[in-house]
Amino acid sequence: MFFACKLHSAIETVWPYLLGSVMKGMKKCYGGVIVASIFMVLVLRYATTQNPFGQSLSGSIMFNTTNQFEWVKTNPLEWIRYTAVADVEPLQNNTQVIPMDTLVSSLYVQRNLTKEERNSLLTWNQMKHMVNHSQALPNAVEASKEASYAWNGLMTVIDEEKLHNDNRSGNTKEKQCPHYLNRMNALELNDSQFRLLVPCGLTQGSSITIIGSPNGLLGNFRIDLTGEQIPGEPEPPIILHYNVRLHGDQLTEDPVIVQNTWTAAHDWGEEERCPSPEPDDKKKVDELDQCNEIVGKDVNLTSKVFTHGNGSNLSDLGHDGFQTKRYFPFKQRYPFVATLRVGSEGIQMTVDGKHITSFAYRETLEPWLIGEVRISGDLHLISVLASGLPTSEDLEHVRDLEVLKAVPVQDGKPLDLFIGIFSTANNFKRRMAVRRTWMQYPQVCSGSVVIRFFVGLHKNQRVNEELWNEARTYGDVQLMPFVDYYSLITWKTVAICIFGTRIVSANYVMKTDDDAFVRVDEVIASLNRINVSHGVLYGLINSDSRPHRSPDSKWFISTEEWLEETYPPWAHGPGYVVSHDIANAIAKRHYNGDLKMFKLEDVAMGIWIADMKKDGFDVRYENEQRVYNEGCRDNYVVAHYQSPRDMLCLWQKLEETKRAFCCGDGMR
Numbered sequence: 001m002f003f004a005c006k007l008h009s010a011i012e013t014v015w016p017y018l019l020g021s022v023m024k025g026m027k028k029c030y031g032g033v034i035v036a037s038i039f040m041v042l043v044l045r046y047a048t049t050q051n052p053f054g055q056s057l058s059g060s061i062m063f064n065t066t067n068q069f070e071w072v073k074t075n076p077l078e079w080i081r082y083t084a085v086a087d088v089e090p091l092q093n094n095t096q097v098i099p100m101d102t103l104v105s106s107l108y109v110q111r112n113l114t115k116e117e118r119n120s121l122l123t124w125n126q127m128k129h130m131v132n133h134s135q136a137l138p139n140a141v142e143a144s145k146e147a148s149y150a151w152n153g154l155m156t157v158i159d160e161e162k163l164h165n166d167n168r169s170g171n172t173k174e175k176q177c178p179h180y181l182n183r184m185n186a187l188e189l190n191d192s193q194f195r196l197l198v199p200c201g202l203t204q205g206s207s208i209t210i211i212g213s214p215n216g217l218l219g220n221f222r223i224d225l226t227g228e229q230i231p232g233e234p235e236p237p238i239i240l241h242y243n244v245r246l247h248g249d250q251l252t253e254d255p256v257i258v259q260n261t262w263t264a265a266h267d268w269g270e271e272e273r274c275p276s277p278e279p280d281d282k283k284k285v286d287e288l289d290q291c292n293e294i295v296g297k298d299v300n301l302t303s304k305v306f307t308h309g310n311g312s313n314l315s316d317l318g319h320d321g322f323q324t325k326r327y328f329p330f331k332q333r334y335p336f337v338a339t340l341r342v343g344s345e346g347i348q349m350t351v352d353g354k355h356i357t358s359f360a361y362r363e364t365l366e367p368w369l370i371g372e373v374r375i376s377g378d379l380h381l382i383s384v385l386a387s388g389l390p391t392s393e394d395l396e397h398v399r400d401l402e403v404l405k406a407v408p409v410q411d412g413k414p415l416d417l418f419i420g421i422f423s424t425a426n427n428f429k430r431r432m433a434v435r436r437t438w439m440q441y442p443q444v445c446s447g448s449v450v451i452r453f454f455v456g457l458h459k460n461q462r463v464n465e466e467l468w469n470e471a472r473t474y475g476d477v478q479l480m481p482f483v484d485y486y487s488l489i490t491w492k493t494v495a496i497c498i499f500g501t502r503i504v505s506a507n508y509v510m511k512t513d514d515d516a517f518v519r520v521d522e523v524i525a526s527l528n529r530i531n532v533s534h535g536v537l538y539g540l541i542n543s544d545s546r547p548h549r550s551p552d553s554k555w556f557i558s559t560e561e562w563l564e565e566t567y568p569p570w571a572h573g574p575g576y577v578v579s580h581d582i583a584n585a586i587a588k589r590h591y592n593g594d595l596k597m598f599k600l601e602d603v604a605m606g607i608w609i610a611d612m613k614k615d616g617f618d619v620r621y622e623n624e625q626r627v628y629n630e631g632c633r634d635n636y637v638v639a640h641y642q643s644p645r646d647m648l649c650l651w652q653k654l655e656e657t658k659r660a661f662c663c664g665d666g667m668r
Contacts, residue, residue: 103148104131107481111155112162119408120471120479122503123454123495127481129593130491136561136597137490139364143456143482149231150457150483154464176200176466177428180387196373196384200463201426204515205643206388207341208373216378219246219332223340224374225347227365228459230264236372238262239365240347242340242357244330244377251277254296255328259359274357285346285358292356299327329356335382342367342388344641345554360554364485368424369459390426392466395473404435406476407447409504416443416524417577418506419451420496423514424484425458425467430514433644435474437651441520449520450504453477454492456484486554490601494590497583507533509583511601516574517632517639517650519660526624526637527577535619537609539576540627543569545603555600562598569621570606572629575638578605582619585612632662 108128131144177200214221222243229236243258251273260271275296283290300323329351330336338351346360347367361367375381395401423431431453443449455477458464471477480495482488493511500509508527512518527538545567547557586608589595596611598604613619624637632639632650639662642650649663
């Protein structure tokens with residue numbers, strides 16, 4: 001597999017230019033001389049061709065082979081590595097093969113933990129049979145296996161802390177998860193590679209800005225956003241491969257941008273090209289075109305743009321001062337400012353302020369798992385800036401810490417409502433925004449409503465350490481025994497039902513997201529108006545939806561996963577409530593291994609309830625249209641897609657006006 005990746009990269013580098021040169025050479029009488037000369041150059045380049053991950057096939061020097069975590073206590077400017085790639089043999093997998101059952105069972109070994117630490121694991125042991133009962137969910141086994149590595153690594157650190165009485169909570173949090181990273185220095189990459197460690201992953205709103213200019217023989221370059229390497233695998237996954245080919249490739253002679261992913265298990269995915277070979281197939285990601293239609297099209301440019309350094313106009317300008325030019329955002333020896341920005345559905349690329357491409361996240365390749373930015377090729381690199389990075393709270397500067405801590409659960413005390421919030425490990429800011437806003441409702445502070453974040457482990461040990469410190473500080477995080485993947489969020493739904501009925505006993509159980517603002521008082525008031533305590537599903541009900549059958553959809557469902565043409569009624573995920581009996585039945589069926597797993601968690605709840613109806617449950621669907629699935633409208637009950645700043649603004653409006661007014665532009 002590793003050799004195949006090297007060969008693929010070599011072909012990717014050599015073949016497009018060779019074929020293009022041959023085609024162009026055939027058009028000219030001296031084409032044979034050009035092809036012969038270029039071929040000799042390419043043979044030499046092939047001898048030093050890099051693999052998809054920046055390791056060359058020949059050389060004599062290796063730089064920066066130190067452990068990636070050793071820079072924690074260094075100056076932030078030293079967190080950037082510039083690596084001249086050299087001779088590296090393929091990694092040999094000498095790791096002892098450990099049976100899957102052994103790996104998973106290691107997640108549930110009894111640990112020497114304090115009471116406050118155990119409070120973060122109240123549902124942990126009750127999910128130990130999840131893998132055996134969840135074969136229908138994609139990546140279930142992998143997520144548990146990866147979690148075992150992450151958990152054992154975290155527990156090793158925790159045990160060492162206790163052994164040496166090392167109070168790590170006093171460490172500067174900015175050093176663990178910096179808000180931004182910056183490097184300004186002119187670098188000629190050529191056969192070398194620039195590498196920027198992203199210590200705590202990316203989150204929605206994070207961005208990577210690159211300033212440079214294509215140079216060299218071809219001007220081709222690539223940007224790879226890579227994930228965390230898994231023990232036993234030769235290289236980390238590539239979550240986004242952004243390849244700029246100024247002279248085309250085997251499919252076209254024109255400039256093209258190719259986007260793709262790579263994993264050790266599945267090799268290269270299906271590539272996406274801009275301009276697209278199918279221009280009528282206009283896909284969108286975060287409501288932006290997958291490829292801006294202007295790319296590769298003829299555009300009119302003014303004479304002011306096309307002038308030589310001495311001010312003289314180019315010879316092919318028309319009489320009206322315009323020139324028709326085929327647009328492509330990158331040009332050899334011309335500087336550019338390119339920004340990769342993380343959205344809710346995918347990653348967007350803008351160049352010189354213009355949106356160029358979008359790339360939708362693929363399964364198991366979510367942005368919070370990105371660990372490094374790698375840039376290579378014929379590029380004069382001027383600057384790289386990573387901003388909007390996930391940063392944990394500096395506890396030394398939290399003045400209202402006691403107010404933000406969760407009220408401990410009291411045994412035997414009945415609850416009006418339990419709310420479980422989906423969150424990912426490095427979404428520190430979102431959780432803090434929720435703590436400072438709607439978790440301050442009087443019902444929450446009094447303990448009649450209990451709220452907990454449900455968070456899977458991260459592949460990055462530093463993120464897990466930060467998450468562990470956060471969990472034992474605030475007491476409102478429930479850790480999950482698996483690595484967070486979008487395809488596994490249904491496991492969190494089950495965990496919420498377990499917590500709401502077995503850990504506490506709540507009349508109603510609610511599920512929401514960490515970017516949703518919930519008016520807790522209005523949810524309780526609405527449930528009281530319904531005045532039905534059994535068989536209730538309350539939320540924005542969808543009664544006539546169909547599975548997405550397109551493989552390109554984030555919500556793609558095959559006929560093997562769901563055969564029927566429509567789904568049973570279900571409530572949208574940003575905020576729905578079920579009564580105690582429904583949540584309890586889900587927990588019971590989970591324990592018995594009778595719960596059908598489905599990767600769309602809100603639809604899964606609808607499927608489970610439909611099955612209960614067949615077994616005699618009397619179900620009542622309460623449609624709440626004030627649950628806004630894609631933004632905010634005045635008088636909302638739940639407002640989705642709210643940033644931390646939006647959360648604070650909404651809370652301020654509630655406190656000042658006692659009315660539910662939206663902030664900003666409202667609907668997304």
